[in-house]
Amino acid sequence: MKELRIHGRGGQGSVTAAEILAVAAFRDGKFSQAFPAFGAERRGAPVMAFLRIGDEPIKIRSQVYEPDYVMVQDATLIGIVDFMKGLKEDGILIINTPKSPDELGLDGNFRVRTINATVIAKEIIGRPIVNTTMMGAFAAVTGEVSLNSVIDVVKERFSGEVGEKNARAIRRAYDLMAKGESS
Amino acid sequence: MKELRIHGRGGQGSVTAAEILAVAAFRDGKFSQAFPAFGAERRGAPVMAFLRIGDEPIKIRSQVYEPDYVMVQDATLIGIVDFMKGLKEDGILIINTPKSPDELGLDGNFRVRTINATVIAKEIIGRPIVNTTMMGAFAAVTGEVSLNSVIDVVKERFSGEVGEKNARAIRRAYDLMAKGESS
Amino acid sequence: MEVVEGSYAVAHAVKCCRPHVISAYPITPQTHIVENLAQFVADGELECEFVPVDSEHSAMSVALGASAVGARAYSASTSQGLALMWEVLYNVSGMRLPVVMTAVNRALSAPLSIWNDQQDTVGARDSGWIQIYVEDIQEAHDALIQAYRIAESREVMLPAMICMDGFILTHTYEPVVLAEQEETDDFLPPYDPEYYLTVERPLSFGCFAEPDKFMEFRYMQHEAMERARFKIKEVADEFERAFGRYYGDLIQGYNLDGAQIVLVTFGSIIGTMKEIVKHEKDVGILKIRSYRPFPVKEVREALKDARVVAVVEKDFSAGFEGALFSDVKAALYNHVSDLKLLGFVLGLGGRDIPPEDISKIIERSRVVMDQGLKEEWEFIGLRGEIL
Amino acid sequence: MEVVEGSYAVAHAVKCCRPHVISAYPITPQTHIVENLAQFVADGELECEFVPVDSEHSAMSVALGASAVGARAYSASTSQGLALMWEVLYNVSGMRLPVVMTAVNRALSAPLSIWNDQQDTVGARDSGWIQIYVEDIQEAHDALIQAYRIAESREVMLPAMICMDGFILTHTYEPVVLAEQEETDDFLPPYDPEYYLTVERPLSFGCFAEPDKFMEFRYMQHEAMERARFKIKEVADEFERAFGRYYGDLIQGYNLDGAQIVLVTFGSIIGTMKEIVKHEKDVGILKIRSYRPFPVKEVREALKDARVVAVVEKDFSAGFEGALFSDVKAALYNHVSDLKLLGFVLGLGGRDIPPEDISKIIERSRVVMDQGLKEEWEFIGLRGEIL
C-alpha cells in the first residue's frame, strides 16, 4: 500500500485531487481510499488531503503519518507548512514551483520533483487551478495511476471544453515529468 | 401508624386538609406525612389526599391502600367514587352529609359518622368550604389530633376574621362529633 | 422542625444559598419549587434576578451565562424539560460552570406521563454533571446546600443536580428542619470563581478544541469527577458538623452487617424499603447517593460479603436492562465475583410501589440464593391483564 | 463498485428507499449527506418533500408528523443536533414510529469539536431507538436499507439510527457497491402501517398514560426491542440473499477462534484493528453491530473462551467509565466470570487512532493476561504534556 499526502490551500481542490486519483486508481484495478484532513479551515488557509492505493481492500482508518509521496500544490506554502514531515526515506516530493529541486535546497533522503503547474494551468486551462495538472505529474512520477484513467475520470467530472482543457494540462504535466524534466 | 384518606373535589382543599392535619399532629408530638393522590385532575373532578400519623418517623412512600379512616368532603361523590375501598375493619368513615349513617345504608365492618359540614360552614364561615369543618370532625372522631392544634394551625394559616370563623366552625364540628351526634 | 411540602423545603434551601440568578421553566412536578421561589421574590424575602424564560433550553442557557459572569445560578426541571435542555447540560459541564439544579424525577414521554420514575436523570448520566439522589425531603433540602459547596470548589468546578422523586417527595408534607440563613452563610462561602466574564480581564469563554486538545479537556473533566468523590465526602462530613445531619457520602449502607441479600437502589423508594427490611435480619440496603461520580470502590466494598444483590430501579435502557443494574455489575466485575446479581425495574410512570413489591423482590432474591439464577432481571408490578 | 464519498453512498441508499419526507438540519459532518439529497431533489432524481427546517428539534418533529400520517421519513444528524432533538427521540420511539436516521458520530460540546467520537449516540442508548454501528461505508449504505425493513416491520415498529463515524466514514472516498433502485424495491416493501392519521379512521395519537398503564407501554417497547433482535438477524440474512453482502447480525466476530484476547468495539475503528489483528494469532475482534438491542447472549457466547477482553470505545460516562465497557461487563456478570475485562477510551474529539494505539491495547491486554489486572480502564493517546 502506498500513501500520498497533498498540501494545498482551502479552495484549491486538494480533496478533489485525492478523490480523482482514488477513482482513477480503482479503474486501474487497485483499491483506494481518499480523505481530507478533517478541519475547519477557511478558503486560503493551508489544508491537506490523503490518498491510499493498494492491491488489497484498504481497511486502515487512521491518518497518514509516513507518506510515500507528498504533493504540494502551492509553492507559497513553502516555509509555512512542514510538508516534509514523516515523508518516507526514498519517498517522493512533488512540488508546484518554477524552481528546480536544487534551487529549493530541501534536505532529506527523499527525491524531489518540481513542476511549474501554475504556468501550465494558466496557459492551457486559462486559470491558475493546478490540481488536475498536478495529477498528471503524480501519475508520471509515481506510476501509481495510469494517465488514461486520470484523464478519463477528469473528463467525466468536467464535461465539454473544461474537461478537454484539463485533460490537456494533465497530459502536458505527465509528459514533462515522464521525461524526467522539472519544468 | 394510622392512615387517613380524604375524598373531595378539585378545588375543595382536600390537600390543604391533609396538610393542616399533618402539621397539627406534629404539634401534638407525633410524626406525620401528608400527600395528594398525584393526578392531573381539574377543578370539580374527584380527588384524594392522604395522611399518615404515627409515633415513629414515617418512612413509607407508597400510597395508602388500607386506610384506618376515610373522610368524604362532598356528599355528591356518593355513588361516583368508591370511597369505602380498602377501609380497614373497624375503620371509620366520616362523611359530610345531612343524612344519618343509617340513611346512607353503607355496608361493611367499619363505623360511619356523618356531619352536615356544609351547613356549618355556610352558617359560620359564610361559604360552603368544608375542609376546615371536617378537620374538627376528624379530631373529635379519631382523637388522632388535638382540637387545639388544629385550631392553632388554621388560625396561623388564615389570619384575622377568616381564621376566627374557621376556628369556630372547627370547634362546632368537634363538639358535635365529640358528643357522638351526627349533625 | 416544621411540617412543610418537599418543594417548599427545597425552595427554602435555595433561598438560603443566596443565588444571584434563578432561571427555570415550569413543569409538573417541579412547579411548586419555582412558585415558592417566585413568591419569596415577590415578597421581598429573596433578592435575586428571577428570569422567566421561554423554555428549559433557555433556562439552562441563562444559568450558563449567569454562572460565566460570576453569579451563583440555580435552576430546576424534570423529564421533558431536562430532555429539552440536554445539549446545554453537556455544555455547562464542559465549560466547567458550577450551576446547581434540582432535577425532579419524572417519566419521559411518549406516552406522556407527569408521574415519577427516574428515566430522565438516569439518561443524563453521561452529561458530566454530578448527580446526587435523595431519599427524603430533608435530604433534598440539605443536599442542595451541599451541592453548591461541592460544585463551586476550585478542585471540582462541575455542575451538580440533586435528583428528587417527583410528587413522592416534591408534593409530600413531612417534618423538616429548615436551614437558618446564618448557619447557611457560615457553611457556604460566596461564589468566588477564578475565571469569569469581566472587562477587567477580558477572557474568551467557550473556545473550540481541535483534535490535538479535546481529549485532554475531557480528561480534565474526568479528573474533576475523581476529585468530586473526595469533595462529596468532605462536604458531607462538614455538613454534619455544622448542621448535625448526615446521609452518607457517595453511598450509605443500612443493615449491611451480615446481610446476605442487599438491595441496591436510590431515591425515595428507600423509605419504603427500610420499613420492610427492618423486619428482615439478613437483608440490607445499599443506597447509591452519588450516582455520578459512581461509587465504584464503595460498592465493591459494601457488597463483597453479600450473596445476592438485587438492584432496584425506576428506569431501563430499552433493548438492554436497568442502567443502575448494569453499572453495579460493571463495578463488581473483575473484583467481586461470587455474588448473584438480580435486576428489578419498577415504578415506571408513577406506578406505585407498595411494600409488597419490596417483599416480592426479597423473596425472589431468596429463591436465587437457594436455587441459583434463572431470569437475570424483570419488571415488578406489571399488569399482565392489559398487555 | 464505484469510488464515492461515504456521505454520497448514504444519500444514494436513502434515495433508493424512496422516502416521502426528508427533514434534516445541517451540521458538520452530516452535511454532505443532506446536500447530496437536496441535489437529487433539485435534479428531479428523487421525488419527495424535502423540508428545510429551523432546527434539529424541528427536523425530528417533522419526521414524527410525517411518519404518523403514514409517510416514510428520513433524517440525519449528529452531536449537538442529536442533543437538541433529544426529547423528540424518546417521543418518536414511545409513539412507535419507525423513523430512520443516519446518526453521524461526533463529539459533544463543550469544548466544541466538529470531530468524531461516539459520545453523542452512546448517550442516546436509553432512548428506545435501535442503534446499529457501522464499520465502513458499504455497511453505512447497506444498513440504511436494512433499517427500514427492521423498523417498519409490524413486530418491531421502532425507530432506528445507523451510527456512522463522522469524517472518518462520511468524508472518505472508497469503493462501494451502490444499490440499484429495482433491487431495493424488491427488498424493501412500501411502508404500510397499521395505524396512521387519516380522516377515514380518525384515531388519536399520543395520548397520555396514567400510572395504571404507563409501565405496560414501556414493557411493550421492551418486547418490541426483544423482537427486533430476531428481526435484525433475519433482515441481515435476507439482505445477504438479495445483495450478497453480510456484516453480522447483532455482532460479528473476527478471528475469534482460539483468541485469548478479544477486542470488543464498534464503528470504523474496526478497520484499523483488522489490519493489526491479522498479524496476531491469538487476538480476535468482536464487533458490536447492534448496540441497542444489546446482544447480551451473543456477547456471552462469543467471549466465553477468551482470557482477556479489551473494550475499546470513543466515549465515556463522566464519573464512571466507558459505556460499552460497562455494558459488556454487565452482560457477562452472572454468566462468564473467568475473564479479565479491560477498558480503553480513545479517539475523543477526533483524536486520531494510529495502529500503534491498537498495538498498545493488545500489549496491555497481554500484560494483564500474564500478571493480572491493575488499572481497570484507561485513556489511550492522551498528551500528558498539555495536562
Added chain:
Amino acid sequence: MGVYRFEGGDTVKNLFVSGHRACAGCGMAIAVKLILEAAGEDVIVVSPTGCLEIVSSPYPETSWRVPWIHSLFENAASVASGIEAGLKALGRKHEAKVLAIAGDGATADIGMGPLSGMFERGHDITYICYDNEAYMNTGVQRSSMTPPGASATTSPAGKVSFGEIHPKKDLASIAVAHGVGYVATASVGYGLDLMRKVRRAIDHDGPSFIHLHTSCCTGWRHPSSKTIEISRLAVLTGLWPLYEVVDGEITDVKRLPKRLPVEDYLKTQGRFSHLFRMEGGEEIIRRIQAIADANAERFGLDLEG
C-alpha cells in the same frame, strides 16, 4: 361572511365530544368545540402538551372525533409541518387540512421557533393559539401572554410585586411580520365570529394564524358561569381588539359603540384583585387603561370619537 347558527341536535357535528376533563366552565373547551364545528371533519389536528391535550386524551379515552396527534409541548408547528409534507408526498393533500390548536405558552414561548419556521416555509396549515394568558395545565404560571398586572404563580403579587410586569407579546403582529396571509384575532366570547374566522383561515392557502382569547375560570379566578361574559368584557374594554389582517392589511375591526373602562374587566377576576387591594394598584390599573386606549387608537376601535 357566513353566519353560523346551531339548529339543534342533528346539525351539530360534535367533533369534540363530551366526557373531556376540562374544568367546569372552561373557555378553551368551548372554543375547541366551536373550532371543530367550523372546520368540519376533514382536518387533522395537532395539539401540543397543555390543558387541551391533558383534558382530551387520557388513554384509552379521547374526546376527538377527527384525527388528532399530540407529541410534545414545543413542537406542534413542526409536527403539523411534517403531516402536511407527508400528505403532499403521499398524494393525499386533498384528504384533509392541517390544523394546530395550541395554548399561548406552547405558541408564544417554547414553540415560538418552530412556529416561525412553519410560517417561513409556507406550509398550508391553520394555526390557532388559544390564549388563556398563562400556563394553565401546570398551575397558572406566567407566560409571555400573561397581561401586566395579573398575578400568576411565577409572577405572583406580593409585598413588593404587583404581579406580571412585561407586556403581552403581540402575536398577531409577529405573524403578520412573517408575511402570513391570513391573520386574525378572535374571542371565545364571540363564537360565531370565531367560527367564521376559522373557516376563512382553513380555506386560505398557505399558513394562517388565529390568536384566540379564551378565559380560564380556574386561572383567572372567576365563577365558572362567567367565562363568556368576561371574555366579552376583554373585547368591550378594548383590551382584546378583534380584527383580521389579510395580506398585511388590517380589515374588519370590531368597533365598539361605547368602550368600557378596564376596571369593568379587571374586577371580575381574582388574578387582578390585588390591584384593587394594594397601595399603588390604581397606578397599574391606569397603565392597563393606557394599553386599552392605545389599542383603541391603533385599531380605531371607538365608533364615536
Added chain:
Amino acid sequence: MGVYRFEGGDTVKNLFVSGHRACAGCGMAIAVKLILEAAGEDVIVVSPTGCLEIVSSPYPETSWRVPWIHSLFENAASVASGIEAGLKALGRKHEAKVLAIAGDGATADIGMGPLSGMFERGHDITYICYDNEAYMNTGVQRSSMTPPGASATTSPAGKVSFGEIHPKKDLASIAVAHGVGYVATASVGYGLDLMRKVRRAIDHDGPSFIHLHTSCCTGWRHPSSKTIEISRLAVLTGLWPLYEVVDGEITDVKRLPKRLPVEDYLKTQGRFSHLFRMEGGEEIIRRIQAIADANAERFGLDLEG
C-alpha cells in the same frame, strides 16, 4: 449622529485582533471589527456557533480583546440574558453592556425562540444579526435568510430547481412587532453608518436589534476583493434597504438617487449565476426585481419618482 473617522494607528481600538481565521475578504470579519470599534471596551460579547465563533476562537487562541463567550448555536440570546441578569444581581450592571453578535441561522432559525424570549423579557442587550444569507460555517446551506433565487447547498439550483424559493424572513419587522425600541438595518458596505447604529443600539436602554447585511465571498461566490462593493450593490438595488425604527416608527431611510437594476447585483455572484444560464431564469430575476420594487415602495427608497 456621530461620524466615525479612523485617524490612524493609535485611535484604532483593534478589539478584534488579527490572526483570526476568516476567509480572505470575509465581510463578517470586517463588520465585527467595526462593531467593536464602535462599541468600545466596555462590552461583554456573546456569539453562537458559526463562522464568527469558529474563525475567532480555536483554543488557546482568541481574536477577542473584550470578554467573550460562546456556548451553543441556538442560545446566544439566552446566554446574553443570563449575563445581563447576572451583572444586575452582582451590582455590576454599570461595568459593561451586553452585546450578542450572531449569524442569520443562529438568529432567524435555530435561535428564534430564545431571541423572541429575550425581546419579550426586556433585557438590556444589543443583538446584532450579521446576515450572510446562509449557513456559511457548515458549507453554505440555506437559511430562512437565503434570498429567493440563490443556490445554496441544501436548496441548490438543479435540473428542476432555481435554488431557494422562500422569501427572506423580515427580521427587523419581527423585532418591531416584539416592541423592540431600537431596530435598524445596516450593511457592511456602509461602515460608518453601521458604527453609528451600533452606538445608538448600545446606548439604548432595553433590547435593541440590528439586522446587518454582510457578504460572504465564499458562499456568495465572488472575488474576495468585491465584498464591500457587492454589499453596497444590495443597498443600491433596493434589495437591502437601510433604515432605523425607533419606538415603532421608521426613521432615517437611506434614499437612493438612482436605484440600480437587481441584475447589477445578481450577476456579481456565483450563487445567482444559474439565473443567467437556465431557461426561465429571467422570470426569477423579474421576481427579485419585484422584491426590490416593493421595498422601494414600502420605505420610499427612490429619491426621485
Added chain:
Amino acid sequence: MKLRIGAIADPGTSIVNRTGGWRSEKPLIDHSLCIRCFNCILYCPDSAVKYSEKEGIYFDYDFCKGCGICANECSGRAIYMVMEEK
C-alpha cells in the same frame, strides 16, 4: 382492555367518562321563556345542551358539569341553576 401500541385511541371514546358526577349545581329550563337563540348550545363547554323540535332545549346530565354558562348566557333567562341533590 388490551393496550394498543403507541397509546393510540379510538375516536370519541371519552364519552364513557360521565362528567355529570362533577356537578354540584344543575341547570333547569323554563321552556316558556326560551327564545331559541341557542346561546346555550353554542357556549356549553361540555356539549351537554341538546335540542329537538319536540322537546326544545334539554340537558344531558351525564355530562353537564354544572358550570352555569348556559344560564348566564341565556337570552331569555329561561335557564337557572339549582343545587344538585344526591
Added chain:
Amino acid sequence: MKLRIGAIADPGTSIVNRTGGWRSEKPLIDHSLCIRCFNCILYCPDSAVKYSEKEGIYFDYDFCKGCGICANECSGRAIYMVMEEK
C-alpha cells in the same frame, strides 16, 4: 502549554497566528496617490492596514491575507495587488 479549565483563552491571542501565509497576492501602495480617506483601514477584514503620520498607509504583511479589498475600496486608486513571490 497547559490547558486551562473550560477552554478559556487569554485576550487577543490569535495574534500568534500569522495569516500572512495564506496570501497569494499582496497589496502595495503608491503613496503619492493616497488621499487619506482611510477606506483601506476601515474595510480591511484583518486589520492589516496601518497608518502613521510618518509612513502614511502601510501593510502588516504578517496578517494581510491578500483579499484585495483595500485596493478595491481605495478612493485614490493608490493600492494595487501583485502576485506574492516566495
